Amino acid sequence: MALDFLKLNDDNSIRIPAGDLHKQVSAILQGVGTPTEHAEIVAKILVSSSLRGVETHGVGNAVRYSQSIESGEYTVPQTVAVVTETDTTALLSCGNGLGFVAAYQGMEMSIAKAREFGLGMTTIKDGHHIGMVGYYPMMAAEQDMIGMAMTNASRSVRPALGARPRVGTNPIAFGAPAGEERDFIFDMATSTVASGKIGLAKRLGVQMPVGWAVSAEGEPITEPRGDRGEDWAMNPLGGTREQGAHKGYGLGVVVDILCGVLSGGGFGAQLSGGENMTWTMAIDIAKFRDVDDFKVMMDDMIRELHATPPLPNEDGVLVAGDPEADFEDDRLMNGVPVENGQYDEMRQRAVQLGVEVFI
Amino acid sequence: MALDFLKLNDDNSIRIPAGDLHKQVSAILQGVGTPTEHAEIVAKILVSSSLRGVETHGVGNAVRYSQSIESGEYTVPQTVAVVTETDTTALLSCGNGLGFVAAYQGMEMSIAKAREFGLGMTTIKDGHHIGMVGYYPMMAAEQDMIGMAMTNASRSVRPALGARPRVGTNPIAFGAPAGEERDFIFDMATSTVASGKIGLAKRLGVQMPVGWAVSAEGEPITEPRGDRGEDWAMNPLGGTREQGAHKGYGLGVVVDILCGVLSGGGFGAQLSGGENMTWTMAIDIAKFRDVDDFKVMMDDMIRELHATPPLPNEDGVLVAGDPEADFEDDRLMNGVPVENGQYDEMRQRAVQLGVEVFI
Numbered sequence: 187m188a189l190d191f192l193k194l195n196d197d198n199s200i201r202i203p204a205g206d207l208h209k210q211v212s213a214i215l216q217g218v219g220t221p222t223e224h225a226e227i228v229a230k231i232l233v234s235s236s237l238r239g240v241e242t243h244g245v246g247n248a249v250r251y252s253q254s255i256e257s258g259e260y261t262v263p264q265t266v267a268v269v270t271e272t273d274t275t276a277l278l279s280c281g282n283g284l285g286f287v288a289a290y291q292g293m294e295m296s297i298a299k300a301r302e303f304g305l306g307m308t309t310i311k312d313g314h315h316i317g318m319v320g321y322y323p324m325m326a327a328e329q330d331m332i333g334m335a336m337t338n339a340s341r342s343v344r345p346a347l348g349a350r351p352r353v354g355t356n357p358i359a360f361g362a363p364a365g366e367e368r369d370f371i372f373d374m375a376t377s378t379v380a381s382g383k384i385g386l387a388k389r390l391g392v393q394m395p396v397g398w399a400v401s402a403e404g405e406p407i408t409e410p411r412g413d414r415g416e417d418w419a420m421n422p423l424g425g426t427r428e429q430g431a432h433k434g435y436g437l438g439v440v441v442d443i444l445c446g447v448l449s450g451g452g453f454g455a456q457l458s459g460g461e462n463m464t465w466t467m468a469i470d471i472a473k474f475r476d477v478d479d480f481k482v483m484m485d486d487m488i489r490e491l492h493a494t495p496p497l498p499n500e501d502g503v504l505v506a507g508d509p510e511a512d513f514e515d516d517r518l519m520n521g522v523p524v525e526n527g528q529y530d531e532m533r534q535r536a537v538q539l540g541v542e543v544f545i
Numbered sequence: 546m547a548l549d550f551l552k553l554n555d556d557n558s559i560r561i562p563a564g565d566l567h568k569q570v571s572a573i574l575q576g577v578g579t580p581t582e583h584a585e586i587v588a589k590i591l592v593s594s595s596l597r598g599v600e601t602h603g604v605g606n607a608v609r610y611s612q613s614i615e616s617g618e619y620t621v622p623q624t625v626a627v628v629t630e631t632d633t634t635a636l637l638s639c640g641n642g643l644g645f646v647a648a649y650q651g652m653e654m655s656i657a658k659a660r661e662f663g664l665g666m667t668t669i670k671d672g673h674h675i676g677m678v679g680y681y682p683m684m685a686a687e688q689d690m691i692g693m694a695m696t697n698a699s700r701s702v703r704p705a706l707g708a709r710p711r712v713g714t715n716p717i718a719f720g721a722p723a724g725e726e727r728d729f730i731f732d733m734a735t736s737t738v739a740s741g742k743i744g745l746a747k748r749l750g751v752q753m754p755v756g757w758a759v760s761a762e763g764e765p766i767t768e769p770r771g772d773r774g775e776d777w778a779m780n781p782l783g784g785t786r787e788q789g790a791h792k793g794y795g796l797g798v799v800v801d802i803l804c805g806v807l808s809g810g811g812f813g814a815q816l817s818g819g820e821n822m823t824w825t826m827a828i829d830i831a832k833f834r835d836v837d838d839f840k841v842m843m844d845d846m847i848r849e850l851h852a853t854p855p856l857p858n859e860d861g862v863l864v865a866g867d868p869e870a871d872f873e874d875d876r877l878m879n880g881v882p883v884e885n886g887q888y889d890e891m892r893q894r895a896v897q898l899g900v901e902v903f904i
Binding site: 275332346347430432433436453456470473474491495 | 629631632633634636662663664665666668691703704705706707708709711712719721729731733737738754756761762763782783784787788789791792793795796798799801802803805806807808809811812814815828829830832833834838839842843845846849850853854855856857859861862863864865
């Protein structure tokens with residue numbers, strides 16, 4: 187749910203057709219040696235994020251991925267290896283390459299296993315950033331399945347009662363198909379706010395609300411920080427003890443267990459910046475009950491929630507995926523706004539790599 | 546994580562040996578026609594809750610379950626029926642009986658399926674209260690598995706931006722085994738606070754913090770309410786838009802989907818008070834990697850979290866399950882404190898039903 191003061195507008199961004207952005211992302215990644223098939227996966231997911239208004243995980247990130255490949259931080263071309271496998275489960279290695287590629291293949295495996303055996307689950311080590319985590323459950327929902335995905339990250343969030351960062355922002359995503367209504371697509375960081383929002387606030391030069399971050403003394407910080415360190419931390423969802431900080435913290439550790447400990451790739455406090463382990467699951471609804479009946483009940487639920495009388499001064503109640511679907515409708519039609527700075531970076535990077543400039 | 550002002554003490558409670566409480570709960574339930582085997586399941590789970598300091602879901606509730614049976618709200622003896630089943634999945638009907646019985650059998654099925662096929666999942670309709678949701682993942686963790694359980698409930702929590710209750714407190718529980726450290730056992734309502742804590746605040750005559758509940762106009766309420774209605778609602782975890790209320794709300798809907806929509810038993814806004822649909826899952830760790838290696842990494846993670854420097858004025862950082870395990874250690878040794886009023890009620894109920902008084 188984008189906060190108004192962080193929104194892109196005509197002053198700070200430029201609109202580009204989604205198809206051109208896709209070509210540009212793919213070209214930049216191929217320009218540093220990424221195989222076409224892999225570059226296309228990353229382009230698809232990054233453009234989906236930008237279309238859906240998740241700017242922090244959008245096309246602008248292609249530049250830094252290409253730098254991570256060039257510097258050798260990412261191994262590209264990568265080999266996604268199956269380390270262990272059963273009918274319903276798999277442990278994969280991302281091969282230290284683009285996290286997107288292994289997460290995409292991991293969710294495809296989960297879906298295939300669920301189609302045959304009811305449930306499918308993969309956990310992925312040796313990985314990097316997988317972008318907008320909500321993309322992967324969308325893959326399952328399109329197949330009439332319930333999907334879940336999580337990914338862990340290096341330390342940036344303090345445990346409840348703690349004064350130093352020890353857990354990542356560790357997002358959780360969940361998707362389920364509806365019938366006539368839009369699919370339920372939920373994607374949350376287990377911190378008060380996603381770390382990308384702090385970066386965006388910094389780039390836009392705005393203050394953060396009290397409750398997003400604290401100093402090592404536990405005092406609120408409102409000046410957005412661009413660094414990571416022991417002298418400040420993001421708050422877990424819930425914020426304070428009385429308001430349930432142990433819940434956001436606990437959810438973050440759940441993500442560490444499924445992504446980092448089950449895969450053996452490591453929990454947040456063991457990871458370097460840029461390392462991310464990932465977990466996916468698919469559930470074949472048809473194994474439990476008639477899919478159409480399921481979707482009718484989803485529609486009923488979504489309509490009931492939309493019909494909730496709103497708080498004073500609010501327009502109405504939303505359901506997870508609503509704001510993103512609204513963005514997508516607009517941006518497919520009118521182009522995807524790209525932050526001015528990121529637009530320049532992408533063009534310069536394309537020129538530098540000697541690949542075609544599409545934007 | 547119990548809040549200090551809601552804790553039981555020598556003034557408001559009396560200590561009883563756990564074994565006697567178990568016998569008393571079982572006797573009261575058998576006194577209204579519950580088969581021994583089912584009464585023993587409920588007693589085991591209620592006593593575990595009381596031992597672990599989860600007073601709101603403890604032995605005192607046996608009285609109201611016995612009343613629900615006597616009034617015909619619960620069908621007892623019940624038949625837990627398998628509606629659909631595959632190797633890895635099952636849809637169960639609780640038969641409108643004690644929710645505990647079907648949830649227990651559901652988690653046993655999930656564990657058995659996971660043992661054979663890697664993963665197991667059950668969703669349960671026609672159900673009632675299942676008590677402390679964290680009990681069920683503990684069953685999995687004891688079997689070297691990761692366990693999850695969720696249960697939905699009738700409307701008491703407002704959606705983010707909404708001013709009326711439309712979602713239940715819909716808790717999520719997760720458990721994973723550690724090696725030398727204590728198992729990670731996490732159990733959270735997706736509201737700011739569990740509804741039982743508001744009931745407990747009311748019984749103890751204390752005010753609630755701002756942030757737990759609001760009026761239909763969105764104004765904070767600090768006087769604990771004992772009723773349910775359209776004129777007030779609990780807040781979703783996160784509390785406000787800026788602090789992530791859409792996250793707690795979204796998690797609540799995830800629970801509604803897995804428990805209510807996948808089972809067909811109904812989502813929160815469709816349920817009457819006392820109706821609860823339930824979901825369980827088990828993951829066999831050994832299908833992914835060596836269980837001992839998994840536990841060593843769990844230990845490392847738990848120690849790292851415990852070693853986090855605490856906020857000023859805090860004793861130290863906890864890991865999910867720590868406070869409950871501490872309570873259990875004390876209470877197994879020194880008896881389980883039962884709130885004075887609940888103690889009287891249980892004795893009176895036993896006398897009324899003509900069953901033996903053990904406490």
